Amino acid sequence: MSVPKDAGWKDVPKAGRILEPGSAAKYETGGWRTYRPVHIPENCINCLFCWIYCPDQAILVEDGKFKGIDYAYCKGCGICATECPGKRGNKALKMILDEEA
Amino acid sequence: MATLKELSNKEILISSGHRACAGCGFPIIIKQALLAAENPVVVACATGCMEVCTTIYPYTAWKVPFIHNAFENSASTLSGVEAAYKSLSRQGKLDKKIDFIAFGGDGGTYDIGFQALSGAMERGHNMLYICYDNQAYMNTGIQRSSATPRGANTTTSPAGTESYGKKQYRKDLSAVMVAHEIPYVAQASPSNWNDLVTKVKKALAVEGPAFMNIIQPCVLGWKYPSDQSIELAKLAVDTCFWPLYEVEEGEYKLTYRPKEKKPVEDWLKRQGRFRHLFKPENAEILKEIQEDIDTRWARLLAKCGEEA
Amino acid sequence: MSIRVGKTGNEAVAEAMRQINPDVVAAYPITPQTEIVQIFSSFVANGKVDTEFVTVESEHSAMSATVGAASAGARSMTATSANGLAFMWEIVYIAAGMRLPIVMPVVNRALSGPLNIHCDHSDTMGARDSGWIQLFSENAQEAYDNAVQAPRIAENPDVKLPVMVTMDGFIISHAMEVMEILEDEKVREFIGKYVPENPLLDVDNPVTLGPVDLQDWNFEHKRQQAEAMRNAKPVILDVASEYAKLTGRKYGLFEEYKLDDADIAIVVLGSTAGTAKVAVNALRAKGVRAGMLKMRVFRPFPAEEIADALKHVKAVAVMDRSDSFNAVGGPVFVDVRSALYDVDNGPKIVNYIYGIGGRDVTPDHVKTVYADLAKIAETGQVENPLTYLGIRE
Numbered sequence: 009m010s011v012p013k014d015a016g017w018k019d020v021p022k023a024g025r026i027l028e029p030g031s032a033a034k035y036e037t038g039g040w041r042t043y044r045p046v047h048i049p050e051n052c053i054n055c056l057f058c059w060i061y062c063p064d065q066a067i068l069v070e071d072g073k074f075k076g077i078d079y080a081y082c083k084g085c086g087i088c089a090t091e092c093p094g095k096r097g098n099k100a101l102k103m104i105l106d107e108e109a
Numbered sequence: 110m111a112t113l114k115e116l117s118n119k120e121i122l123i124s125s126g127h128r129a130c131a132g133c134g135f136p137i138i139i140k141q142a143l144l145a146a147e148n149p150v151v152v153a154c155a156t157g158c159m160e161v162c163t164t165i166y167p168y169t170a171w172k173v174p175f176i177h178n179a180f181e182n183s184a185s186t187l188s189g190v191e192a193a194y195k196s197l198s199r200q201g202k203l204d205k206k207i208d209f210i211a212f213g214g215d216g217g218t219y220d221i222g223f224q225a226l227s228g229a230m231e232r233g234h235n236m237l238y239i240c241y242d243n244q245a246y247m248n249t250g251i252q253r254s255s256a257t258p259r260g261a262n263t264t265t266s267p268a269g270t271e272s273y274g275k276k277q278y279r280k281d282l283s284a285v286m287v288a289h290e291i292p293y294v295a296q297a298s299p300s301n302w303n304d305l306v307t308k309v310k311k312a313l314a315v316e317g318p319a320f321m322n323i324i325q326p327c328v329l330g331w332k333y334p335s336d337q338s339i340e341l342a343k344l345a346v347d348t349c350f351w352p353l354y355e356v357e358e359g360e361y362k363l364t365y366r367p368k369e370k371k372p373v374e375d376w377l378k379r380q381g382r383f384r385h386l387f388k389p390e391n392a393e394i395l396k397e398i399q400e401d402i403d404t405r406w407a408r409l410l411a412k413c414g415e416e417a
Numbered sequence: 418m419s420i421r422v423g424k425t426g427n428e429a430v431a432e433a434m435r436q437i438n439p440d441v442v443a444a445y446p447i448t449p450q451t452e453i454v455q456i457f458s459s460f461v462a463n464g465k466v467d468t469e470f471v472t473v474e475s476e477h478s479a480m481s482a483t484v485g486a487a488s489a490g491a492r493s494m495t496a497t498s499a500n501g502l503a504f505m506w507e508i509v510y511i512a513a514g515m516r517l518p519i520v521m522p523v524v525n526r527a528l529s530g531p532l533n534i535h536c537d538h539s540d541t542m543g544a545r546d547s548g549w550i551q552l553f554s555e556n557a558q559e560a561y562d563n564a565v566q567a568p569r570i571a572e573n574p575d576v577k578l579p580v581m582v583t584m585d586g587f588i589i590s591h592a593m594e595v596m597e598i599l600e601d602e603k604v605r606e607f608i609g610k611y612v613p614e615n616p617l618l619d620v621d622n623p624v625t626l627g628p629v630d631l632q633d634w635n636f637e638h639k640r641q642q643a644e645a646m647r648n649a650k651p652v653i654l655d656v657a658s659e660y661a662k663l664t665g666r667k668y669g670l671f672e673e674y675k676l677d678d679a680d681i682a683i684v685v686l687g688s689t690a691g692t693a694k695v696a697v698n699a700l701r702a703k704g705v706r707a708g709m710l711k712m713r714v715f716r717p718f719p720a721e722e723i724a725d726a727l728k729h730v731k732a733v734a735v736m737d738r739s740d741s742f743n744a745v746g747g748p749v750f751v752d753v754r755s756a757l758y759d760v761d762n763g764p765k766i767v768n769y770i771y772g773i774g775g776r777d778v779t780p781d782h783v784k785t786v787y788a789d790l791a792k793i794a795e796t797g798q799v800e801n802p803l804t805y806l807g808i809r810e
Contacts, residue, residue: 189485
């Protein structure tokens with residue numbers, strides 16, 4: 009259950025209980041970003057290090073393969089790019105200034 | 110041993126949209142730990158960064174049942190949850206296998222929550238307590254805890270003209286938990302995800318209490334660029350500041366041995382909190398820190414039956 | 418049919434706990450509550466209850482584990498006294514704020530320091546604004562009756578607040594009385610099946626409990642809590658009236674003893690009410706129109722009802738078994754006087770602080786209070802708004 013902004017005290021669950029699991033996904037943190045990771049598919053070996061190390065679940069994976077970056081949540085920390093082994097030393101993720109994207 | 114491909118088919122039980130700093134280590138720990146669970150999990154969490162960043166009303170990042178009670182009592186709170194589970198299961202009111210994980214930071218675990226933790230472990234509740242150890246009271250603004258390493262500059266152990274930072278070595282809480290003679294104790298690091306996931310699986314599988322101490326780099330508290338959290342966790346492991354080992358029914362086992370034991374300076378110099386240690390007048394302190402690590406590492410190798 | 422038994426207050430409350438058969442009890446020993454924990458442990462050891470008994474390492478963990486168990490979906494209880502309650506303090510507030518229907522017998526004892534193990538009300542009075550319902554008991558019978566009624570009050574959907582059932586340390590907890598208890602089935606039928614709200618163990622409907630609740634919503638949740646305490650008043654009366662049908666023993670928010678036509682009256686809580694009744698009877702025999710109001714429900718505070726019950730009295734003395742060290746008077750006095758503020762030409766009201774650290778209070782002490790009241794009633798003048806009764810001057 010969502011909590012409408014205009015709800016009164018009688019309308020919301022007791023004690024601040026949050027009844028909707030994972031509702032934080034409604035709060036987008038992408039606006040925090042200064043740099044953004046961009047994916048270079050030809051260098052990607054689908055090791056999924058970016059996925060396991062992303063603190064924000066912003067790396068999307070489908071069928072065991074890199075699928076994309078969820079910029080709605082990516083805070084631009086850069087862990088994915090730093091941890092990316094790439095192919096023969098060429099990284100599959102690099103950080104660029106967000107405004108240049 | 111699960112592959113990342115296999116793990117990536119599982120649902121991640123912490124959502125996006127939490128308010129942890131960019132590059133924060135604990136969301137990675139939560140993700141990896143919950144990916145290890147085979148059964149439904151109920152989580153209790155101490156007050157601290159993890160709790161405040163993941164449950165800002167009306168939003169929660171948790172996709173599992175979650176309770177926060179106070180700072181010092183995630184272990185005792187979860188004791189009560191687990192006792193309820195036992196009672197209701199015994200009475201036939203509940204028929205489901207559920208696992209229980211308590212999280213606490215180092216402040217909530219080594220310090221203020223130490224008594225509650227010790228009590229819960231001694232009583233033998235079937236639960237896993239995970240300390241996400243970022244080595245200071247980060248949520249209140251980087252004050253020293255008993256987990257803070259010697260020499261670290263924190264806001265209550267500042268380096269100054271008369272001080273090189275924290276005077277004391279960190280408390281070896283993992284050893285203290287081993288002394289509780291519980292079925293499973295382990296140290297882990299999010300950099301070594303496979304080791305971490307394997308250990309959580311083992312910890313959840315044992316009957317009775319388990320304790321895991323997981324190092325958690327903190328961008329703000331350790332003072333490093335946000336992309337380096339995993340690198341710094343790895344360096345803590347490879348310098349043997351944070352050895353990866355487990356103690357199953359009293360038996361020590363080293364689960365990862367660095368190919369080359371790196372000097373602790375490699376880890377320290379990457380962090381702003383230790384910058385002052387590299388001034389000439391603190392050379393002796395650096396030496397002592399290295400000696401301390403060497404001594405502890407040698408002692409651990411002996412316990413694990415490893416060659417020195 | 419009730420069963421007549423001889424029991425101490427602690428035994429009576431432990432018996433009530435056995436009959437309630439909570440899913441979880443987490444408790445820690447402290448004088449004078451210890452016997453409750455011991456007796457209940459023997460019930461667990463002998464299979465008399467289904468309870469999972471958590472032998473925590475402190476009262477702080479007792480309340481923490483009880484909060485955990487109640488949040489999980491279990492009917493949960495603990496018990497304590499004095500410093501134990503103080504050690505729980507932070508979590509006492511959290512239990513109420515999380516709206517958990519926990520029941521906790523508290524055996525009243527003086528708070529340290531200096532250390533004292535005997536009765537006064539400083540422990541529970543300190544927790545009067547913690548959001549718990551507080552039921553005071555005059556004797557073992559009332560402690561038992563309050564304990565049996567407590568889960569029904571706590572668990573009412575309009576209330577969902579924790580309840581403290583108090584009794585005076587040693588005076589009630591350790592004194593043997595002839596009393597009546599109900600059959601087990603009657604108690605179980607009376608309290609009914611426990612239906613938890615948003616339990617953690619419902620893993621198919623994951624709930625987050627105890628979140629960070631900042632400026633934008635915390636006020637609303639506290640407003641709900643305030644409303645729950647208001648709702649508790651009629652619920653307490655409904656439960657009492659149902660209980661009266663079962664036992665013949667009638668309970669209200671307070672007991673009025675010869676108050677209808679009284680000129681002078683005292684307000685008192687706990688075992689001293691029994692002492693005061695002796696004094697009232699003696700004075701009545703001499704033609705003095707003395708009366709008494711014995712509070713049962715201190716939280717929610719029955720302000721309007723008290724004002725109504727005392728409005729015709731000329732002089733009232735509030736007897737506090739604790740001091741609030743506010744340099745004005747005890748906590749009961751402050752609340753009662755506030756309740757009487759809107760009464761036109763209401764009674765003169767004075768405060769007596771007595772029985773601190775277990776200091777004995779006798780009918781003669783109470784008679785001196787009535788003598789003072791008689792003088793105030795006659796002259797309309799208050800010379801001593803606050804008296805320390807039974808002190809070495």
